[in-house]
Amino acid sequence: MKNRSGCLLLLFWLLVIGRAGAIPPAGDDGYRLWLKYDRITDDALRQSYARAAGFIALSGDGPMLQTAAGELQTGLQGLLGKAVPRIGGAGNRTGGIVLAVTAGEPGLQPEGYRLSTRNGNLVVTGKTDAGVLYGAFALLRRIQTGQSLETISETSNPKVRFRMLNHWDNVDGSVERGYAGSSLWKWYELPERIDPRYRDYARANASLGINATVVNNVNASARFMTEEYLRKVAALAQVFRPYGIRVYLSVYFAAPKTLGGLKTSDPLDPQVRQWWADKVKEIYRIIPDFGGFLVKANSEGEPGPQDYGRTHADGANMLAEALKPYDGVVIWRAFVYKADPKGDRFKAAYDEFTPLDGQFDPKVIVQVKNGPIDFQPREPFSPLFGNMPRTPLGMEFQLTQEYLGFATHLVYEAPIFRECLESDTYVAGKGSTVAKVVDGSLHGYAMTAMAGVANTGSHRNWTGHPLAQANWYAFGRLAWDHTLTAEAIAGEWVRMTLTREPQAVKRIVNLLLRSREIYVDYNTPLGLSRPWTGVHFAPEPWQNRSSRPDWTAVYYHRADSVGLGFDRTATGSRALEQYRPEVRRTWENPETCPLPFLLWFHHVPWTKQLSSGRTLWNELCTRFYAGADSVRWMQREWAQVKAAVDPDTHADVAGRLLTQEREAIWWRDAWVLYLQTFSKQPIPTPFRKPERTLEEVKRSVDVYLLR
């Protein structure tokens, strides 16, 4: 009897529990990004869309037009749960979507689109096939986010011409500062095997309007200039082409010497110039729509024209000359700084580049990082913006979270991008925002660019942290239209990617919007900075030894017995002089300098009373503690949306938020205990002393940094 009931129990377990266990719960691996196209569950809404999208009519057979129609079919099939046929012309039919390329359409730029209703149909108009493609994705976005199609009337033109991702991907498959696995590009398989993922990458980018990709690291290998690698790159270009994406390459400036066997790579040497002219010819033979070159030169050990006593303009112009017969461009980075113990790295790019204004070939864009030092959690805008009126300046943002907690910290970056773009340079009076410099409207540049250092990798969900997809998304949307708000973009992304349940959308958007300030609070409050050498993850504010002073932590925060922060006023490095008086005035007085930038520009005594009413020391402690505590708030908020979000995604983010809490406390403890050795002040109430000693934190960082 006992045995029999045991057998029955086993049978029951096998049939019921075992079976249930064998069937995985509905799980989303994040691969589909914001292009999920899950069936709309609201019947009335779905039917209203179905009535408006009965067919897709297109005349023309260009590859991008075909892509547009195909994407609409795929999207609508998923969203409406039924196939939508593609037909040649609409004729007298109504209730469908018409894709129309109309060269003379007023108000549209070449890649712009218009969504309208005409003769009972939804019409997606572009001047070019690319415009229609972007319009098709915009229409899908409207449906994905639950907007009405009844009174649709939208005209949209990209504000910037080159909307590009910069991949810091290496020949060996690694990604510099990549935290989502290895490179997407499988160089050893290319050009023969085409990973299906390449197409999905192109789809995601095209859905945002990204039209350019630099596939290799700016710390470039000359191998990318060999025929072998150009053929691999050509295979990628072929996949990307129907999505309107052109391929660019980072250049190793010394390639004429190392690859070409020349005695020099001097940009004024005739043989070197010929080498590049021949190389460019070869590239265009293999990749006819090649976009151009991205160059990091004379920076962090990379070779460049200064190795031969030439200027950045000499180097850039040589490449521009080689590209002259083609429509490719040169994107020359302004990220340069020398190991000058007396200097201020803040000033380096401005000092080197502004004297060259007006000397660059019209095919050159100078690409500037948003801040003067690197991609830290908060930097003032680079003073180069606005100060090179005769040179097109492109923006370089970083999507990969080099200084933002890699893939375990939630930091929504749109507020960082917006903060910089909205900054007023005052170069041509009030309202001369960085955005107007970058979109060319301030100085009349037609060559405009916005680049994002990609956060993609081989991780199944592309970005490691599921919510970091929002940073890729936000970059693309802002590169198209920098006037979109961080909140609006977050709302779109959440609805397309995570949930459409209104309360959950509200909570997640709020979580995203607050995430950057929370991170800043426990990581670098009040304008602290931390670009010390190494992995850029572990806290090591005590780090004071390196091959060069500007690769130590103490160089940046300058903590001493008096106070904290880098004096960049007239009594210090004078970096503030690189800004217009109106900007300078906001920052140069420590009494009125906004707290987020205080320690960027001032060495402030520990006991100084700040505008918050607290002393510097107390304010710092308040921020470090509040920031770390807020991660628990993030966890609670995330727990509240559990029912509305896919279970796998929810669990993944919940786990990462636990790690984030632990690491936020690590950061807090490291800073507080280390700075306390200078401030000699107690940790103010109500905060509790860290549970570990400074020596223990240091030891934990040493262990973290062990190879």
Ligand code: GCV
């Ligand atoms: C690609 C920072 C990063 C480097 C990066 C460099 C750059 O210094 O730490 O990894 O190199 O910026 O932007 O060139």
